[in-house]
Amino acid sequence: MKHFAYVAATWLTCSVALAQTQDGLTSGSAPALASPYATQSVAHSPKVKPFPGGKMPKVPEGFTVNRFADGLDSPRNVLVLPNGDVLAAEAKTERKYDDPQYRDAGANRITLLRDANGDGVAETRSLLLAGLRQPYGMALLGDRLYIADTDGVYWVPFKLGTTKLDTNVRKTRIASFEAGGYNNHWTRNIIPSADGRSLFVAVGSASNVGEHGMAAEHRRANILQIDLASGKEIVFGSGLRNPVGMAIEPKSGALWTAVNERDELGDDLVPDYITSVRAGGFYGWPYSYYGQNEDPRLKGQRPDLVAKALAPDYAVGAHVAALGIAFGERSSFPASYKSGAFVARHGSWNRSKLAGYDVVFVPFANGKPSGALQPFLTGFIGSEEEVYGRPRGVAIAKDGSLLVVDDAGGTLWRVAAVPHRAN
Template identity: 50%
Template sequence: MVVKKILIAILVFAGLAIVAGVGLVVLSRPEATVPIEQTFGPDPVLVEPKAEWIPSVNIAEATPWPQGAMPTSPEGLVVNEYAEGLEHPRWLHVLPNGDVLVAESNAPPKPDEGFSVRALFMGLFQARAGAETKSANRISLLRDADGDGVAETKTPFLGGLNSPFGMTLLKGKLYVANADAIVAFPYAEGATEITVAPEKIVDLPSGRNHHWTKDIIASLDGTKLYATVGSNSNIGENGMEEEKGRAAIHEIDLASRQMRQFASGLRNPNGLSWQPDSGQLWVVVNERDEIGPDLVPDYMTSVQDGAFYGWPYSWYGQHVDDRVEPQNQELVAVAIKPDYALGPHTASLGLTFNTGDLFGPEMKGGAFIGQHGSWNRIPRSGYKVIFVPFTAGRPSGPPRDILTGFLSAEGKALGRPVGVAIARDGALLVADDVGNKVWRVAPHVN
């Protein structure tokens, strides 16, 4: 095993050259063969897996937006800068009075895990992609008092958190998902700061934190919370003991503080959202790596109580991942195919349904999705915000680009969209963690 690791390391460093501006050049970088538009929808094109000895790396280096530059919106929509000067803004929550909470956050410190090829490349990716920024561990409040679509004030609202991400307000309490626990704070409408100590609700699986983000949402009747927990690995290579309670959505009963696994086999779920027509819980999921640039598509899916969605044993339903040993044929046999593919390696993280009227009846009830962008695909995928129409509670058409232009002509990442939220006036808000901004998208008014 030691000899194998040494040989792999020699191959890695022999074939690896860091090239300024564009990314990384490796011995073998297979290019996608399936047009990206064919990898979206309920029945995406799925090719044969191609195992990668060395991860295909195509990193977009993080570079600040030039003065006055912004993403591109399609005809009929207009984008503006809602807020700037944030520190790695990841997630958004809109309060009833219209104030916007933004989690300024990044991964918690990771323990030394020793050498691995994947860890080597992920470290290089994080450094160049701007993902090694120290976590501010803060939630800030943005207020647009005059309703002109620009936040005039930015106020530190909550500090001393532990890589906060998901937020939800319920019955006078603000619940926050840290990397290791859900905590709660009393909230009074219009407050611009909370200084009281947190109340712990439940612990969440943490530790190695391969995927650290935890999203939360309240049940429609206000009695429960649902929380996402991503996997601790790509395909369980650290052992399934490390994955207890991971790659799952958990249900927390607020009266008893009891937590149970609601759904599993979801490699990295985020973006919990209630579909307004069906009342069904939906989520977006980041799928596995290292079986080629065309696999596996990230996806969004409705979440069924007790359902298993494949990870790590199979992908996109019951396609067995031969790299996983030992296999679990019983679980593969019941693995559920996701509802809608979102393209391979797009790193789809944000999901919110359009519950307002601002975008017109043809977009009502549809899904806005923030795609953070690939690190290991040629050509790059994601780096955009898309919209998927829904009819009668189900996806009903191809995706539509809402925000693009996050990649420069030179291939650098000027921004990377993450969380998406509907503002009180119905506009779309987008957290940009590389650009350190929040963007606002709305229909153009003549």
């Protein structure tokens, strides 16, 4: 089936249970959910064009934004290494939906970016490793660089300072997957556990709501956990339609993920979300959404699973395509940003009016969201038919700035706090 800043910061305070609605977006820890089909499901995909006339994204007062690197070929994800080098995985979608003829082969490589002089711009660019199969996730543990392609996870020997690896470098595989997935669900992200003994692997669904049968969803719509010593794999969290971004919350040590929810129930349903992931927890997909709200397309099929579905922690808007998450503790930002999560909202095709195409901030207290969603990096929407980029991933650089992956714009944006000047 073919499917169709300088921002003045108004910082809102609220209780954990506050639901916030802006321009039809429902967000917060207790979102008010629209009824299924309250509005028609709409296909709306704007064109991506460069920023016109020297314009730039917008950031709150007290921050600056610049291009850390541009001219990249569909960057999808970044890894900041301990020495400050930045690895960028470049790949494109090669098959969309159910069309076997769709091909858009990308660079399929990892590029190393280095800002040796500390001016906030990567003046050195090296091809670290080529010939990959849609790379996305990356993690460095000791002298092993783990890489997640669409068809599996493997590691290669790596030492800090290396700028190029041989194309024939030995790849030691620790997991294999069926390639691809619904729409852009070919991504396989990875992150080490807090103790470094295992890897979490995020694998999106093969469908919107299980329309190909649940046998096709084996090991999908899950966050898997692989023990690095034994190779044993378990399902850590399930019922997560497309859990792309992952991060360890620094206060609690809990795994958090950003989840891209289901399509075709209307403009304001279902909200994408960020959530802590409980070991063994089930989050509803495909039978229910946002806890135990049954999807009408699957009504009555699995009441046992609906009854055990956990509600997510925090909604970040319906059809915003929440993909990246990073906590601000290691940033060099003001204290109000050090306890909270930055979330990249890529924007979705399934909304009549554009939403997302930005990075937002969710404040935290005691390891949990504690207030209203705040705009942070904006200005990517030019009109309902034209955007200037699509934020996908976020990471804290070694200097404490925030790196934002803009895949459609081929750019890594860098947001830094303006140094305080004494009177």
